Amino acid sequence: MSSFANKSEHQKVAEAEIESFRNELGPFVVAAETTRMAMLFADAERSNCPIIFANDSLLSLTGYDRDEVLGRSLAFMLVHDADRETLAQLAGKFGGTSDKGVEFLCRRKDDSEFWAAVFISPVRDEAGTVIQYFASFVDLTKHKEDEARSKMLIDELNHRVKNVLATVQAIVWQALRTSSDPKTIQQAIESRLVALSRSHDLLTRENWESAGLHDIIANALEPFERADGLSGRIFIAGDNVRFPPKAALALGIVFNELATNAVKYGALSTDNGALHIDWKTVSSPEGQRVLLQWREAGGPVVAAPSRRGFGSRVIDRVLAHELAGEVRMDFLADGLICSCSLLVPKDAG
Known part of the structure; x- marks a missing residue:
């Protein structure tokens, strides 16, 4: 999704929640936006878990603009020929509770590739329902x-x-x-x-x-x-x-x-x-x-x-x-x- 007008009502609500989250916990969000670790939040209430927040480090790592990331599944960052096993691993991380990282070969906007360890954790509401996923990236290229x-x-x-x-x-x-x-x-x-x-x-x-x-x-x-x-x-x-x-x-x-x-x-x-x-x-x-x-x-x-x-x-x-x-x-x-x-x-x- 490239503009707010083209987003679904559900997506607008999810991003509004992030904005509210930003307003309520301003210092934390500012820290998340400016930290050197690449991170994002994804909406857990939709099947493809679209991205609803991406910090500056993630944008710098991938080369994308913010509006090119929001609303899309994390899978779009994987290499073009990501196999079923890789996609299944990614889906499993969103569906499970393991805090172990998984290594993925990712792609930047310019089609260059980089290895990243991705850590995905659920974010729950007061009732214990998973409403979002928090994902952080560690660039493994040099490693x-x-x-x-x-x-x-x-x-x-x-x-x-x-x-x-x-x-x-x-x-x-x-x-x-x-x-x-x-x-x-x-x-x-x-x-x-x-x-x-x-x-x-x-x-x-x-x-x-x-x-x-x-x-x-x-x-x-x-x-x-x-x-x-x-x-x-x-x-x-x-x-x-x-x-x-x-x-x-x-x-x-x-x-x-x-x-x-x-x-x-x-x-x-x-x-x-x-x-x-x-x-x-x-x-x-x-x-x-x-x-x-x-x-x-x-x-x-x-x-x-x-x-x-x-x-x-x-x-x-x-x-x-x-x-x-x-x-x-x-x-x-x-x-x-x-x-x-x-x-x-x-x-x-």
């Missing part, structure tokens, strides 16, 4: 958003834990397969778990959104620089191209393997060796690619290994499967050159 975000974070955490366990399983299995020496196995597992942990720390600092390539490499090599006194012998140059978490973790493992080999057998195993890592970004039919070179110099004379070790298999597998990458190992007399072509994922940010 629902936080709830959804918490669920998303829990699901993401579960996903990450499964991935971590799978990675740890692969690390342990490959270490056991490669060597039978307990100390060698222990060192291999510890080194790779530390690298995985450091990559997790880096992504945590970045809110698990993405990580820059420069940061990934520096993070992977920092323990070697610190423990082996290699500061000033490692040179990193290139834009901080962003990679999403899964790719960042994979790259962290790759650079840990390369650094481990360089410290054991390559340029970083001598006093005068140096390591240069640089890259550039180019366009390709698949998208942006990073062309990276890992160049060792000044170390012992190197030769291609007679068999592929765990580190080589990890590098090939990670770059090929995780980043649609290509890798080439050139074992030159002056030192190893590892050339990589990495596809930058579209969700890198």
Whole structure:
């Protein structure tokens, strides 16, 4: 109903009672009209329980004008496709005496939706007859958003834990397969778990959104620089191209393997060796690619290994499967050159 003239006599009487109620209990009504809690009164003596009073907070919450609310059933505030069960719940609240709230998905005048906990209580006359219903609304929108975000974070955490366990399983299995020496196995597992942990720390600092390539490499090599006194012998140059978490973790493992080999057998195993890592970004039919070179110099004379070790298999597998990458190992007399072509994922940010 949009105007007083179009309302039924019964509706006019009901609203007149509210007006009388307002006049008799002025301070209470003023408080009800101005309180921050959204509330309304509905006429219990008509089948559809039309609204006969709505305070300013309810109008602010829903976006309706007062004359667009008065005379209508509370059900009009529910979403367009409210199912029978929801409507039955609402009818049950008007017909019962329970003071428990019920959550409803409601709609505003602009058709945006919000969740609300609705508490409905009967108002009785001196004879005990229910003549009105009092309803209050608690906006649950932020609560629902936080709830959804918490669920998303829990699901993401579960996903990450499964991935971590799978990675740890692969690390342990490959270490056991490669060597039978307990100390060698222990060192291999510890080194790779530390690298995985450091990559997790880096992504945590970045809110698990993405990580820059420069940061990934520096993070992977920092323990070697610190423990082996290699500061000033490692040179990193290139834009901080962003990679999403899964790719960042994979790259962290790759650079840990390369650094481990360089410290054991390559340029970083001598006093005068140096390591240069640089890259550039180019366009390709698949998208942006990073062309990276890992160049060792000044170390012992190197030769291609007679068999592929765990580190080589990890590098090939990670770059090929995780980043649609290509890798080439050139074992030159002056030192190893590892050339990589990495596809930058579209969700890198």
